Structure formats: C-alpha cells, structure tokens
Amino acid sequence: MTVFQGHEQVVFCQDEASGLRAIIAIYSTALGPALGGTRFYPYASEEAALSDVLNLSRGMAYKNAMAGLDLGGGKAVIIGDPSRDKSEALFRAYGRFVQSLSGRYFTACDVGTFPRDMDHVARECAYVTGRTEANGGAGDSSVLTSFGVFQGMRAAAEHTWGAPTLHGRRVGIEGVGKVGHRLADLLAEDGAELVICDVSEAATDVVKARHPGVTVVADTAELLASDLDVYAPCALGQALTDEVAISLTAKIVCGGANNQLAHPGVEKILAERGVLYAPDYVVNAGGVIQVADEIHGFSMDRARNRASGIFETTQSIFALADEEGVPPAVAADRLAERRMSEVGRLRGIWLN
Template sequence: MSIFDESGHEQVVFCHDPDSGLRAIIAIYSTALGPALGGTRFYPYASEDEALRDVLHLSEGMAYKNAIAGLDHGGGKAVIWGDPAIDKSEALLRAYGRFVESLHGRYVTACDVGTYVEDMDQVARETRHVSGRSPEAGGAGDSSILTAFGVFQAMRAAARHRWGTEDLAGKTVGIAGLGKVGRHLIPHLTEAGANIVACDVSDAARAWTYEHFPNVKLVADADELIASGLHVYAPCALGGALNEQSLKTLDAEIVCGAANNQLAEPGIALELDRTGVLYCPDYVVNSGGVIQVADEYDGAFDFDRAKRRTEQIFATTARILERAKGEGTTPVAAADAIAEERMAAVGRLQRVRLF
C-alpha cells in the first residue's frame, strides 16, 4: 500500500531492534490538538502489511476519540509485531521505549491489546512519554474502571434519547464479553435496576460472574445474546460484532458498548439507522480509558478529576444523538463531524505565532 496516497498520516515510524526481536510500527495521524496519544498493541499479525494497516486505522481512530473527548491530544498508535506470550521481554519493551523517546513527545503511548500496566512500567524506564503505568510506579493503573463508567454514562444518554428517561430500571441489557470492562459495567447496571444478560467465551469469566453477580443471566454465546429481546446491546469484547450476519438476528433498540471497531464495515451504521437501532459510536462510548491516561500524563493523576471528565460522556453522547436526529444522519457521521470541527478549529491556533 502507499502510505502517502492512502493514509493521510503525519508520520509513520518503523522500529527494529534485532537483538531483542523488536519489530514495531508507530503511526502518528495528527498532532493538531497536541501530542498524539494512543496505546501500544502487541499482536501476532499474519504479515507486515496487516500490522501496518491496523496501526494506520487505529491511529486515525484515536485522533477522533481524543478530539471528541475534549482532550488536548492528537491521535497515534503503535503495534508490536509478535506473540506477547512468547516474544515479550524486558529488553524488547525497553528497546521500544527508546524509539518512543526518540520522537521527543510527538507520540505518547499507553496500554492496549497485549500490553499491561507492568509493561508500561518497563517502557517508562526509557521514555517520559508513556501513561497507563502502575500505581507503584506513580501511574493511574487499570483504566477499565473509568471505561466502564463512561459506557454507563453513554447508555443513560441513549436511554433518554430513545425513551425520554435515563432510568434503566427494568430494561434488559446484554453484555457481550465479561473481561475487565464488562465486569466493571455490571455493578453500575445492577445499581440502576437493569436486568442483565451476558456471555463470554471464557469459562473462568463466566464462573467469576456467577459467583459475584448471581443476578446476571448467562447465555451460551453472542448469537443467543443478541436474539434475547434486549433493550440495550453492549459489545464489550472483540471488534466487528456488528456485521451483516449479526444484524439479521439483533433484537435490541440501542447498541452501546466498550468494544473497539464494532462496525465490521462503514455501511453497517446506515443499516442500523434504517432498521431503527440507535447506535452510540464506540470511540465516544469507550473514551473513559483515554481520559484517564491523559489525566495521568498531563499531571499528577487524580481519580475524582478523571471521573468528572468521564462523566461528560453523557453530555457528549446526547449532543451527538441530537445532532444526528436534527441533520437526518447517523450518529457515526455526527460524531465524526464534531471531532473534525474541533480538530480544525483548535488546530488552527497552531498557526498563531507566539513571541
């Protein structure tokens, strides 16, 4: 593929350290709003081209997510090509940290698929431009708590838009994926009086849920979940949950979940709108995590401050849904427009010379 013709990115950096086995790509989509912020994904891609396409797609998405969240950060992402269970090492992570440092703050990294707070602690030994570290290392720790809180806020806003009240009492919510975010979402929904149905591919996750939240009805898989007569469907696992096949059996009025890249293709947003399903754009709904890592990077982390900022996801979601309704477009198109307008308006200030 041609990066110059197809991507629109500011900078793409290929990082190679043969001794540690590091093969990484850092993609900076935009720094219009500030240093590009986005996590590091450690994944065994089938090919170098697949890794490149993923990092370009994810970094562009981060620009929109950071813009819509009101952060003073542009969009970036990194991928490390390899199997984290086999290839991850202190030497590799620290080599990667040195490449991040070589960008002099244009890119700020954090956790993503295949990387964890302890990995960011290792990366931070070589660069200042890292967030998502452990509390022991002065960081904020696990960001899934605020991610789940943000999902709940978006869900309340969608409920108000659809039913005229943000009250979820008596509504049936289906959670696909009981990992960190999915399980943190359960207490919010339980307290709100919602009926919860859930599924997960992991026996351990299902057992944990059964033990700690016996009020949750567990079903076999996502196919059974989406056909369960839901008021709200919350995809909280892998991307691509909304595709041509799943739309045939989806029985929900609202889709609002934490998974990234929920739409298998852009046209799914139009199909959801056509069938009357209210879709909350995933990069808006799940932005609590990036709000937390931004709070950590920009100063001494304060959980209450980050939580207050995450609470604003309610107002942001409401604004997007109202704009989509008023303009007769999809929530995805409305969210993209708001993000692009902010990047253009605030990014313009960089042309104002300071003396």
Template structure:
C-alpha cells in the same frame, strides 16, 4: 486475553489509501528482544498523539497495519470530541503477550517510543497493563497509564467502563424517554460481548443500575470471574447466540468490526453502546443501523473514559478529577444524538462532524500561534 476477536483483513491497496490520512507510520524490528511493532500517528492538530499499545498475535503484518491505522484515526476523533488537547495515535506489538512479552521486549519498545521525541505518548491497551508501562517508562519519558506505585493512573479500564455506562444512560434516556436516566436501564436486558478488562467493570455498573445482564466471552476465566462477582448474570456460549437473543441493549466490548451487516440484521436491541473500538465493520453499516431504528452510541464517544484517565495523569493524576471529566461523556453522547436527529444523519456521522470541526478550528489556531 479475554477482550478478543479477529481484526478485519484489509486489502493492501486500501491500507495504502487509509495510511495517506496519517502524519506518520513507523515500523520497529528488534531481533534481539523479538520486538515487532508499528506506531501510527494520525493527527497532532490538537496536541501530541496519545494512544495505547495493543499486544496481539496478528495473523500478518498487513492485519496489524490495518488495525493500527484504524485505531489511531479513532483516537484522533476520540480526543477531539472529548475536548482534550491531544492528537491521535496507536501502537501495536505483533505477537502473543502470553508467551512473548518480556522486560527486554518492553524496554526495546520504550526506546522505539522515545525515538519519536514526544510526538506519540503511549499507554495500555489489549494485551498490555500498567506494570508493562512501568517497564516501557524505564526507556522513555513519553508514557502514561502507569501503576499507582509509580504515580500513575493505574488500570484505565475502570473509567473506560464508567464512561461507557454514562453514554449508555444518555442513549437510554433518548430511546425510552425516562426523566431519570438511570431508570432507563432498570429491568432492561443488556448483552455484553467481552467481559475482560472493560466489560467486567461495565457489568458491575449495569447490575447496580438494575439491568438484566447477559454476557459471553471466549475466555472461560473471564466468564468465571464475572459469575463469581455477579451470580445473577446469565452466560451464553457465543457472540452469535448473544446477538440472536432478545436484547434491549447490545454492548460490544471485544475488538473491532462487531457491527456487520449480518449482526445488524439479526439484532433485536434498540441501542448499541459498548467499549470496543471501530465497531462498524465497514463504511455504510451506520446507515443500516439507522434504518433498523437502532440508536448507535458511537464507540469513540462513549469509550473515551480511559483516554480521559491516562490524559489526566499528564497533569499529576487525580482519580476524582478524572472521573468528573469522564462523567461528561453523558453530555457529549446527548449532544451527538441530538445533532444526528437535528441534521438527519447517522449518529456516527454526527460525531465525526463534531470532532472534525474541532480539529480544523483548533488545529488552525495552533498552526498560527505555536512554533
């Protein structure tokens, strides 16, 4: 799998504390198929919880739980700040998708999703694809992100990358002050860490915008594919080498925890804007980013295009309509950056406040008027 790094290990006491924010956390174990999975529903204040299914060889159940708790919380905030009438949830399947994924396992997982009665809607994520969702859907009606052949939206990474690019244009305009936002990336050096599903599409947008692109990935297959499509792209050997190089923009597009104290101290980039979820390695990193004069476009703001795409499928999918909605990520990013400047807070704090305000206000109305 190409969009990968090791998720952070969180102490059990901290896991328990974080889990208390969530409405529901459910474990599944099906020995016959080998399914070991966790679904975390963080909030249904705005609607049913929608979030992808991550299939990953976690080192422990604790590591899987840490990931699903953080990811599901991020989905609540992502849906809220994007203006969707959806809550936040996430699922993880513990195992190596290259060797353990099977029809039996995916169908067992579908029955697990179905058992929640629509409180959780699932879709693709790292290690799962639209074809997998077709199998899950044979056991559950609460599935989106299906293949086009089954009336679905197909690969959600397309609009995820497009949304990140829209957010990056907004950040570039804020930092470099160009009246034409696209021109803000022309000639800039953008480092992309992870060129799997989303990063690969993002590279295409950046090259088209005239940026100089430097990439890295743990998968040589992913790197070879990007080089074949864009021979002008430069490849470096590791994320550490990428971070240490001269960049205008750093785009983390692998798994979470990309912005640690050490990375922030090393970065020369003026902007951090990428597709990875939960990029801040720990609370307080956002202040270090701000103190260094780096503009951080909050991950769940800019990477919401995939959520927009699979959510549109619930209405009967239209790519044109979904792309139009994803384009609004530019405006949302501008709003977040402007509010951060106005309130004198880190951009991550500004985004959280906008999302929390909507969850509180709309959630209260749903509690009053809906059964």
C-alpha cells in the same frame, strides 16, 4: 491492500535480540501530541497489524477530539503473543523507539498490555502514561473506560425510552474482560438484567460469582439471538457487520470495543432499522481521559469528573443527528472534525 488515511507518520520498529516487532502510527497532531495505547496481539501478518494500527490511530484522533482533550491521535501495535513473548527487554526496546519520536506520541495500555508493562517502557521513555499507581500512574484505565460507556448508555436509554437508566433493561455484553466486567458491575448496580459471553470461561465465571443472576451464553451468536434491549460489544472490533445490523433485536448498541463498525455504511443500516448506535470512540473515551490526566499529575476525582461529561457529549451527538437527519456516527465525526479543524488552526498563530 492497506490504505493510508492521511496519517502524519508511520514507524516500523524492530529489535531482533528482544523479538520486538512493532508499528507506531500517528494520525494527527492537530490538537497536540498524539496519544493512544499499545496493543500486543498475535497478528496473522504484518499487513494485518498495519491495517489495525492505521484504523486504531485514526479512531484515537476522533476520540481525543470528542473527549475535549488537547491531544492528537496515535496508536501502536506489537506483533506477538502477549502470554508468551513479553519481556522487560522487549518493552524497553519499544520504549527506545517511542522516545525517538521526541514527544510526538504518548503511549499507554491497550489489549494485551498492562500498567506494569508501561513501567518497563518508561525506563527508556518519558512519554508513557497508564503506569502503575506505585510509580505515580493512573493504574488500570478500564476503570473509567467502563464508567464512560455506562454514561453513554444512560444517554442512549434516555433518548430511546425517556429516562437515563438501564433499570429493568436486558443488556447483552460481548466480552467481560478488562472493560466488560466493570461495565457489568455498573449495570447490575443500576438494576439491569445481564446476558454475557466471552471466549474465556474464567472471565464469565468471575462475573457470575459477583452477580449470580447473570445469564451466561456460549458465544456471540447466542448472545445476539437473545431478546436484548441493549447490545454492548466489549471485545475486539468489527462486531457490527451487515448481518448483525440487519438481524439485531436490541434497540441500542453501546459498548467499549474500538472500531465496532465492520465498514462504513453499517451505521446507516442500524439507523434505518431504528437501532440507536452510540459511537464507540465517544462512549469509550473514559480510559484515554484517565491516562491523559496522568500527564499532568494524576487525580482520579478530576478524571472521573471529566469522564462523566461523556453523558452530555453523547446527548449532543444524538441531538445533532436528529437535527441533521444523519446517523449518530456521522454526527460524531462531524463534531470531531470541526474541533480538529477549528482548534488545530490556532496552533498556526505564532506568539512572541
């Protein structure tokens, strides 16, 4: 049974002619309009899609809060196969539903959607980010998502080994698609040793061609069985199960995937085993920083400078976790909730 977690609004969207079936979830507008991407995915059921969008929208509220943005948290999912079901009509129909929310929700790209798709949405809707550069947008948000993950990983390396570098460390990347392959580039430049896997052989081939020294393994099980210093989940969520947390040999977990913890409590298992977990919604916030900047007229230099602050934010989370004797995931939640409460309260002060 799907459990609502204090969401402000959930909207079911359907347009039979275009085949659109979508759900938009707004978790919080305490800090401003909700911002979060649109995921296009062949969910097994509407119930599965609803569960995913509720979790993702809540995560976006915490992510935007920790990124220092004056934006709330929301998310949308479109039920379908993106390789088969995409059309201009479908995205424009979706745009009509987003527009009907009158600016309470800004949409962008996510798994299965790309800037050119957002261009279609924007033909019916004013509340769209992550558009193509040709249309004044920020382009592919994975550029700063991977950059932010790398900054978080540097902070974790400093906390664990005393220096903010992955040079000489063995890093396992699960999923080398949008974010993972860019993260591989940054790590290779920093001198890390890479082990990768992906369900797509074409994706691993791209990374192997650019970095011949990379080790490609068959699947996640083989990746986790490797002798890793860092595990970077960059595919879909819930990668960190009880079994993974108990058996993991890496000293750091830091990746680009959303909702990496399979359930509450996994972070405690990691902490008890001395594995440092960099909270996913903190380190992968570079993408939302990139698309949020587009709302005000995009500047890559400005967005990149803001995303570089993920290093200091991650450091502060580790420091608070040590000070209060809690896992980093708990420390991050406390900081995010504090900002949503303290800053969100100010919106209740009316100015003439």
